[in-house]
Amino acid sequence: MGERFSGSVLNDDGEAGEIVRSLGEIGLNAFSPYLMNRVMARYNANLAEELKHLGMSTAKVRTLAVLSVTSSATINELSVFAVIEQSTMSRTLDSLEEQGYIRRQSRNEDMRVRDVSITEEGRIAFDAAWPTMYGFLLQMFDGIDEDEHRAFVTTLQKMLRNVRVNDI
Numbered sequence: 001m002g003e004r005f006s007g008s009v010l011n012d013d014g015e016a017g018e019i020v021r022s023l024g025e026i027g028l029n030a031f032s033p034y035l036m037n038r039v040m041a042r043y044n045a046n047l048a049e050e051l052k053h054l055g056m057s058t059a060k061v062r063t064l065a066v067l068s069v070t071s072s073a074t075i076n077e078l079s080v081f082a083v084i085e086q087s088t089m090s091r092t093l094d095s096l097e098e099q100g101y102i103r104r105q106s107r108n109e110d111m112r113v114r115d116v117s118i119t120e121e122g123r124i125a126f127d128a129a130w131p132t133m134y135g136f137l138l139q140m141f142d143g144i145d146e147d148e149h150r151a152f153v154t155t156l157q158k159m160l161r162n163v164r165v166n167d168i
């Protein structure tokens with residue numbers, strides 16, 4: 001494991017583990033999990049509203065997004081990468097399959113494992129939704145320069161590594 005955060009926002013004296021700051025001391029506006037949840041809740045709400053006219057949900061479009069950049073994935077992998085509970089993912093895949101947007105195929109070496117891949121119709125559906133997703137991404141980063149964006153993404157990748165337990 002890497003070095004612990006030692007900034008003054010979370011630790012008064014820079015010594016990790018000695019002081020547990022209260023949420024009141026940190027403040028909601030400096031509590032990063034709260035801010036990340038607010039940002040993503042707003043992004044998802046905006047996205048859901050715009051996707052309605054395409055007959056898509058955020059779960060469907062996130063699933064198609066993952067499948068648009070990989071040849072195939074299992075339901076477990078899709079659940080992790082699309083950040084969707086496995087039960088919701090199963091229902092989402094049923095619906096996407098009914099729409100002809102995905103196909104499921106058993107693996108030759110293990111018939112219990114099913115690989116999911118995007119169809120040409122699914123790619124077309126995702127391509128129709130992508131400008132909306134991209135537009136909200138640009139809106140989210142309005143006024144943020146390239147260096148800030150790059151540093152932010154690097155920080156998020158480090159944070160993701162820190163919190164992974166049984167993820168892929």
